[in-house]
Structure formats: structure tokens, C-alpha cells
Amino acid sequence: MKLNIGCITEAGLSKKNRTGYWRYFFPIVDKEKCNGCGICELFCPDSCIQIKDKKCVVNGYYCKGCGICARECPRAALTMQPGGEEAE
Amino acid sequence: MRNALIKKKEVMQGSIAVAEAVKSARPGVIAAYPITPQTYIIEHLATLIANGELKSRYVRADSEFSAASIVYGSVAAGERSYTASSSQGLLLMTEVIFNMAGTRLPVVITGVNRSISPPINIQNDHQDTMVLRDSGIIQLYVENIQEAVDTHIQIFKIAEDKEVLLPAMVCMDGFVISHTYEPVTIWKDEAVQEFLPPFSPVYKTDPQNPLTYGSLTDDDKVTEFKYMTNEALVKSKKKIIAVAREFQEIFGNHYGDLLQEYRTEDAEIILVAMGTVISTIKVAVDALRKNGKKVGVIKVRSYRPFPDEELRTALSKCRLAVVVDKSYSCSSGGILGSEIKACLYNQRGPSIINYIAGIGGREIFPETIKDMVVKSEKLAESGKIPDGSVFFDLNKQLLNNQLL
Amino acid sequence: MEGKDRKNNFAPGHNACPGCGAAIGVRQIMRAAGENIIVVSPTGCLETFSSPYGGSAWEVPWVHPLFENAPAVATGIKAALKHQGNEETRVLVIGGDGATYDIGMGSLSGMLEREDEILYICYDNEGYMNTGIQRSSATPYGAKTSTTPIGVCSFGESCRKKDLLEIARAHHIKYAASGTIAYPQDLMKKVKKGLATKGPAFIHLLTPCSLGWGIEPEATIEFSKLAVETALFPLVEYENGELVNIFIPKKIKPVDEYLKKQKRYTHLFSKENAGVLAEIQEMADANSRKYGFRQ
Structure with missing residues (x-):
């Protein structure tokens, strides 16, 4: 690791951290119900959600499994299920 | 200039x-x-x-x-x-x-x-x-x-x-x-x-x-x-x-590198201090020299970084160093004095006496410095170099009147 | 799956607890704030979870100086930018309630008094959560924390929470607002307005903390909403000293609905603490009267 003077560090290096290791539950998206409204994306603390082709896609590399997206989805399109290790 | x-x-x-x-x-x-x-x-x-x-x-x-x-x-x-x-x-x-x-x-x-x-x-x-x-x-x-x-x-x-x-x-x-x-x-x-x-x-x-x-x-x-x-x-x-x-x-102006020495070439006793008191010490040194005392002064210009090597060299030839501190660390002593002692420890250096003086604006006169030198010489001659620092200009009479 | 989440300027992989309200708040703020910005954050949860050496989540310049001086550091940055003739780059402070209500209050007051264009956002999770949920002067009346424990001589926090927005407004600033993460569009609009203000601006942002409040991580947004719906945390907006916007909830809910599901308040639902509960209801009622909510 490079030591910059003054303990000043480069931007955005947190992206290497696989915080997905933290989780017990993972949100599974019901693509029929999801209309891509994006509210889950705005409520996600970990920037795991992207709206692609008007559907919600969850990034398992970062998702800590907090469950906010599932709780807040107005169409109940997300459900928390154990694991989700495969979703990366 | x-x-x-x-x-x-x-x-x-x-x-x-x-x-x-x-x-x-x-x-x-x-x-x-x-x-x-x-x-x-x-x-x-x-x-x-x-x-x-x-x-x-x-x-x-x-x-x-x-x-x-x-x-x-x-x-x-x-x-x-x-x-x-x-x-x-x-x-x-x-x-x-x-x-x-x-x-x-x-x-x-x-x-x-x-x-x-x-x-x-x-x-x-x-x-x-x-x-x-x-x-x-x-x-x-x-x-x-x-x-x-x-x-x-x-x-x-x-x-x-x-x-x-x-x-x-x-x-x-x-x-x-x-x-x-x-x-x-x-x-x-x-x-x-x-x-x-x-x-x-x-x-x-x-x-x-x-x-x-x-x-x-x-x-x-x-x-x-x-x-x-x-x-x-x-x-x-x-x-x-x-x-x-x-x-x-x-x-055209120079005030020393890290230290500035004044009349130290053949000095047996060297005073060490920082700041404006140096001017006072120089006056006292001139007067003491007139009386035949081989005295000089070192001004510590750079206190941080601490000029340890430079002080070791500058103090190597004198027999007595008198450090005048205008600050102290409670129960430990004059700060400059303590650090100079530390940097000369294990060296073949001079005896060191550390005085604390001039606190809260108390004036240090050329006479104060002369007094320091005379007293220090006596202590050195009688082998009674104090271990710690000494509050030099303490008014002991006033101190005796303290109330609990 | 890695890639620069440029839309946020605040990258994933940070160490916030699952469901962290502050992290949600910062994402929403940074989306509205854009890229030409310098952010200063005092010591606190946000600093800890977002800034490890070699693992920073920040994708804009971000400075963590000390606990109590972020507003002054922001002032210095702004002064330098002005000296450089740079009027475009914005300066934003995002600090927790400990840094804002308590230790940095003097520094904040100095910043709000001067005329520099700096937006200060206090993310308020109502306590020193990072150090183990101690009480701050943002901790609400009656709440249990590790330094306001419950006992025969204590019902939790015994002082009323300061009215931070009114303190900020007393500096005659041109923009002051409150927001919470359950209403992201409202918050992002306010952040944009705050950053466009010709002078200091202030936003009080409520960010629930699952650990400190004793709620499930997935309930962060729900409690953010309940705080508004019970009138305990009105969403308001002041421009040039005038109240220009109030979010009026359809129906004001009793404070019990907000309090009873938070572990920090469970002790209030005993007979001996009924009076405390009534006092909290009265605080909400006072807000309703002040802002004209139908009760």
C-alpha cells in the first residue's frame, strides 16, 4: 500500500470492499411486479440497486441485506430470502 | 544589507x-x-x-x-x-x-x-x-x-x-x-x-x-x-x-543556522536560551568577559526541529552550561534545560545547570544573568550541581507568606 | 459489478451498518449536490464508515478535520476558493448531531454569521451512536441511551432537545429547512436550494439509526416517515426568514405509534412514565399548532 503524505487517500477505493459478505438475507425481485419506479434505489444505503430496462437489479457484491428495499417497495416486488451468495 | x-x-x-x-x-x-x-x-x-x-x-x-x-x-x-x-x-x-x-x-x-x-x-x-x-x-x-x-x-x-x-x-x-x-x-x-x-x-x-x-x-x-x-x-x-x-x-542578514553562538570560541561557561533574553545575556557576557570570565552564549533559534547534534557540538568544549528557561513542565523542570540534558546524556559534555526565570514577564536583568553565572560556578566548584531545575528568581520571602 | 457510481459521488463498499439512515441521507444529498463540490465532515459515524485509508467512499474532495471545527474549515476552503476567483465550486458540510448540537456549536454559529456560501447539513441520529449510543443534546426527551439509562431515579433523557432549526434561523440566514430520508425528492430539492443560496444555508436532516433507536434495519425509512406523521419532526422550509413551505401530513398520528416500536422508548409505556409520554405528545401538539396541522 502506498502511503501518501498527510494520510491523504485516493477517492472511491471503498468499491473494492465486498460488503455483500455481511448479509444473511438478499432481496429477490419479482420482475412481474416491479415497474422500475426507483424508490428502492433512492432508499438503499449501499448503492446496490440500479434500474435497468425499467426493472430493479440488486448488486450482491455490496448488498448488506438490510431489507429496506423490500419493506418500502410500493408493489411488494422484492422479498428478502436467505443467502443470495450467487447474486453478484 | x-x-x-x-x-x-x-x-x-x-x-x-x-x-x-x-x-x-x-x-x-x-x-x-x-x-x-x-x-x-x-x-x-x-x-x-x-x-x-x-x-x-x-x-x-x-x-x-x-x-x-x-x-x-x-x-x-x-x-x-x-x-x-x-x-x-x-x-x-x-x-x-x-x-x-x-x-x-x-x-x-x-x-x-x-x-x-x-x-x-x-x-x-x-x-x-x-x-x-x-x-x-x-x-x-x-x-x-x-x-x-x-x-x-x-x-x-x-x-x-x-x-x-x-x-x-x-x-x-x-x-x-x-x-x-x-x-x-x-x-x-x-x-x-x-x-x-x-x-x-x-x-x-x-x-x-x-x-x-x-x-x-x-x-x-x-x-x-x-x-x-x-x-x-x-x-x-x-x-x-x-x-x-x-x-x-x-x-545580508543572518541570525544563525539552527543556533547562533556569541563569544563561545574559548568559553568555559556557556549560557543557553531563546528569544529576547539573548540580548540581555549578551550584555552580561560582555561585562563578565571584561572581568576575565570566559563566558559565551548560545541562542537556540530553531527549537523545533530540535538542534540536538548542533548543541552537542557547540557545548562539547565548555565545562559548564547554564540553560535559562522561560517555561517549565510541572514537577519535571525547565523544558529546554531538560531536553538539552537528555541530548547530552552519555556524551562527554559539560555539567548542566538549568534555571527557570522570567515567568509572567518578570524582568531578567544583566545582573540576574551575572548572578546566575557566579552562583553556577560556585555550585560547580563545590561539586553541588543541582539534579533538577531551579526557579532562579523566586521571591522566597513572598512565598513564606502563602496561605493555605 | 464494480464501476464508478458517479451519480452518487459516494461509492458503495463503505462500512455503515445495514440500513444506516445517515448513509441513505448522504447518498440522497450527494445526488443533488453534483460533482463540483468540496465536502467537509466532522468526526462521527459518517467519518468512520466512509473514510478508511485506502478505502474511502468519497468521490468528491472530502475533508475530515476534527470533531468541532468543520464549519470553520469549510469557511477556510471557501475563502481560498474566493481568493482563487472560483465562484463555481460549492462547499458543503455534512455533520452529525454531536458535532452540530454540542461540540461544534460555536464554530457553526461563526459560519452562519459570516456571509460565505456554505451549506451545512446536520444528519441527526439523536445521539453519539458511533461511540456506543451516548446522549447528545439532540437526544429526545425520555429516550434511553447508554448515558441516560433507565433506573429508579431516571426515565432516560431529562432535557428537551434543542430547536436546531430555530438556532440556525436566528443567524438571519437566507435558507433554512428540515428534511428526512423518507422524502428524498423533498430533500434533494432542498439541498439544491441550499447550495444555490447566496450566503450560508442550513438543513436539519433526521436520519434514524437502527442500532441507537432499537429498530429493525429495514424500518429506517418507516420511522423517518413516522417522525413526520406524528408532527414530532415537521418538514419545513424558510427563505429569507419567511416560512415558505410546510409538508402537511394527511392525518397526524399519535406519538405512541412512533415511540412504542423503538426500544429506546419502551420504558415510557409503563404507568409511572405516563406523564413523560403525555409531555412528548404535547411537544408534537405544539408543532401541529405552530404549523397548522389538523389533529
Whole structure:
């Protein structure tokens, strides 16, 4: 690791951290119900959600499994299920 | 002195002269909070800005803590920056000064030395700046107004050097320098600007190149970061010497590299001190020399970085060193004295006697110094060198009247 | 799956607890704030979870100086930018309630008094959560924390929470607003307005903390909403000293609905603390009267 003077560090290096290791539950998206409204994306603390082709896609590399997206989805399109290790 | 470089030469008050020197260094941002005896410096800078003579931004801070924090921010954003304080104000800045050093931000600060409360007292000693000694800040102590002026010009160049990048402080005795009048030379702005190029930071807060300052750091790297800061301070010795000599070459004035020796060539007894008391000691040394005593004096100009090697060499030939401290660490003793003892331990050096004197503005006269020398000689001859430091000018009669 | 989440300027992989309200708040703020910005954050949860050396989540310049001086450091940065003739780059402070209500109050007051264009956002999780849920002067009346424990002589926090927005407004600033993460569009609009203000601006942002409040991580947004719906945390907006916007909830819910599901308040639902509960209801009622909510 490079030591910059003054303990000043480069931007955005947190992206290497696989915080997905933290989780017990993972949100599974019901693509029929999801209309891509994006509210889950705005409520996600970990920037795991992207709206692609008007559907919600969850990034398992970062998702800590907090469950906010599932709780807040107005169409109940997300459900928390154990694991989700495969979703990366 | 180089006449072509002189802007004016007149009798000036120390604070005004220092403000003129800071002006010639053209800091982009100045932030300050008033405290006696620092006030005349910042008032004059505010006036220069109000008159359009200095194009800087002056921020009126809500405390010394904020004043230091504002210049922390402005240096981080890439501007040469300046503040000044004294006494309690410097203590309030302490946490920020550690942060400046660790983040390697070369803020320049004038420490106008004043005693620490209680008892509240506005007069001079060195306690306020000496408590900053562990922070990583550079500290140069000055003897007179001209030296204060010239050192301010030098210290920006030292602090901002890419191999240094540390906060730096000119320590000047309150009232003795800040409020007295002496003939002073102020250098032409162009001459100073040629000597002191604009600040070019290694890092700055730039949205085009985003960086994170003040990272949370674990024990796997903390020692290394602190070591890097420590090394930068140690290595700044070279820069301090080089800048002093370059200044001498251009402007003609030199106040020593890290130390300045006076009549030490054949001295058997050497007094060591910092700040304006050096002038008093020089007068006493001249008088003692007339009486045949082989006495000299060493002025510690650079207290941080600490001139350990230089002191070992300079004190190697005398038989007795008398260190005069205007600050102390409670129950441990004079701070300069303790550090000089530590750096000469295990060396074939002189006996060392450490006196604490001049606290809270108590005058140190040439007679006080002569008395110190005579008493020290007697102690040395009778083999009774005190282990600890001695409060030299203590009024024992007054002390006997203390009430519980 | 890695890639620069440029839309946020605040990258994933940070160490915030699952469901962290502050992290949600910062994402929403940074989306509105854009890229030409310098952010200063005092010590606190946000600093700890976002800034490890070699693992920073920040993709804009970000400075963590000390606990109590972020507003002054922001002032210095702004002064430098002005000296450089840079009027475009914005300066934003995002600080927790400890840094804002308590230790940095003097520094904040200095910043709000001066005329610099700096937006200060206090993310308020109502306590020193990072150090183990100690009480701050933002901790609400009756709440249990590790330094306001429950006992025969204590019902939890015994002082009323300061009215931070009114303190900020007393500096005659041109923009002051409150927001919470359950209403992201409202918050982002307010952030944009705050950053466009010609002078200091202030936003009080409520960010629930699952650990400190004793709620499930997935309930962060729900409690953010309940705080508004019970009138305990009205969403308001002041421009040039005038109240220009109030979010009026359709129906004001009793405070019990907000309090009873938070572990920090469970002790209030005992007979001996009925009076405390009534006092909290009265605080909400006072807000309703002040802002004209139908009760």
C-alpha cells in the first residue's frame, strides 16, 4: 500500500470492499411486479440497486441485506430470502 | 544589507513590522481572533487589506480554534495562509495544530509569547509556545524586531517546501518585541516575492482530482504516518539552514543556522536560551568577559526541529552550561534545560545547570544573568550541581507568606 | 459489478451498518449536490464508515478535520476558493448531531454569521451512536441511551432537545429547512436550494439509526416517515426568514405509534412514565399548532 503524505487517500477505493459478505438475507425481485419506479434505489444505503430496462437489479457484491428495499417497495416486488451468495 | 532591496527603514513597532513582513509574503487567506499581545499584528493586516494594499481574504474568526481551523481549510484548498495568537489562544489552537502537522498543511503562525493562566497575566514567558512542542510544528524563536521580520519571510519558504510541508511558527516575545519600537528595515515586496515564490501545494481539495483528507487509519499504518511527519520535521533542519543562508546572500542578514553562538570560541561557561533574553545575556557576557570570565552564549533559534547534534557540538568544549528557561513542565523542570540534558546524556559534555526565570514577564536583568553565572560556578566548584531545575528568581520571602 | 457510481459521488463498499439512515441521507444529498463540490465532515459515524485509508467512499474532495471545527474549515476552503476567483465550486458540510448540537456549536454559529456560501447539513441520529449510543443534546426527551439509562431515579433523557432549526434561523440566514430520508425528492430539492443560496444555508436532516433507536434495519425509512406523521419532526422550509413551505401530513398520528416500536422508548409505556409520554405528545401538539396541522 502506498502511503501518501498527510494520510491523504485516493477517492472511491471503498468499491473494492465486498460488503455483500455481511448479509444473511438478499432481496429477490419479482420482475412481474416491479415497474422500475426507483424508490428502492433512492432508499438503499449501499448503492446496490440500479434500474435497468425499467426493472430493479440488486448488486450482491455490496448488498448488506438490510431489507429496506423490500419493506418500502410500493408493489411488494422484492422479498428478502436467505443467502443470495450467487447474486453478484 | 542590500540598499536596493530596502522599501523603508524607520523606527517601527514590532507588531507593525511583522505585519508588513507578512504582507510582503502575500498570503491568500488570513484568519485571526484577537488576544493581547497579538492584536496589533492582525489589526495592521486588516488595515492593509481594508486599504487595498494587500489582496488577501481576512476572516474574522469566532475563536482561536476557528481561526486555526479556517487556515487549515484554506491551506488544504491551496492558498498560502497565516494566523497569529498568544497564550490561551495558542492552547485553544493546539488540537488543530496537531492536525495541521499530521495532514502536512504548511500554515504559518506567529506565536506572540505570553504567559498561561492562571494567574491571568498578559506578559511574556515561553510557556504557551512550548506546550506545542510535540505537535510537529516548526518553531523558530527570535531575538529582536528585525529578526522577527526576516524570520517571517523565511518561514513561509521553509514550511511550504515540498520535503517539509509542516505548520511553522515564529515565536516572538510578547511586548518585548510586539510592542516596542526599534529601527527596522522593511524589504521591497518584489524582493520578497523573488525570494519567496508562490505556494505550490502537492495536494489540494480539487473536484477535478478528488482526494480524501483525514482518513480513519488502523494500527497497521498509524506508526508509519506519524514517523513520516517526524522525519519531515527532522529533515527540515537542512531547509532552515539553506533558507537562512540564501536570505543572507540576498538580504545580508543572518541570525544563525539552527543556533547562533556569541563569544563561545574559548568559553568555559556557556549560557543557553531563546528569544529576547539573548540580548540581555549578551550584555552580561560582555561585562563578565571584561572581568576575565570566559563566558559565551548560545541562542537556540530553531527549537523545533530540535538542534540536538548542533548543541552537542557547540557545548562539547565548555565545562559548564547554564540553560535559562522561560517555561517549565510541572514537577519535571525547565523544558529546554531538560531536553538539552537528555541530548547530552552519555556524551562527554559539560555539567548542566538549568534555571527557570522570567515567568509572567518578570524582568531578567544583566545582573540576574551575572548572578546566575557566579552562583553556577560556585555550585560547580563545590561539586553541588543541582539534579533538577531551579526557579532562579523566586521571591522566597513572598512565598513564606502563602496561605493555605 | 464494480464501476464508478458517479451519480452518487459516494461509492458503495463503505462500512455503515445495514440500513444506516445517515448513509441513505448522504447518498440522497450527494445526488443533488453534483460533482463540483468540496465536502467537509466532522468526526462521527459518517467519518468512520466512509473514510478508511485506502478505502474511502468519497468521490468528491472530502475533508475530515476534527470533531468541532468543520464549519470553520469549510469557511477556510471557501475563502481560498474566493481568493482563487472560483465562484463555481460549492462547499458543503455534512455533520452529525454531536458535532452540530454540542461540540461544534460555536464554530457553526461563526459560519452562519459570516456571509460565505456554505451549506451545512446536520444528519441527526439523536445521539453519539458511533461511540456506543451516548446522549447528545439532540437526544429526545425520555429516550434511553447508554448515558441516560433507565433506573429508579431516571426515565432516560431529562432535557428537551434543542430547536436546531430555530438556532440556525436566528443567524438571519437566507435558507433554512428540515428534511428526512423518507422524502428524498423533498430533500434533494432542498439541498439544491441550499447550495444555490447566496450566503450560508442550513438543513436539519433526521436520519434514524437502527442500532441507537432499537429498530429493525429495514424500518429506517418507516420511522423517518413516522417522525413526520406524528408532527414530532415537521418538514419545513424558510427563505429569507419567511416560512415558505410546510409538508402537511394527511392525518397526524399519535406519538405512541412512533415511540412504542423503538426500544429506546419502551420504558415510557409503563404507568409511572405516563406523564413523560403525555409531555412528548404535547411537544408534537405544539408543532401541529405552530404549523397548522389538523389533529
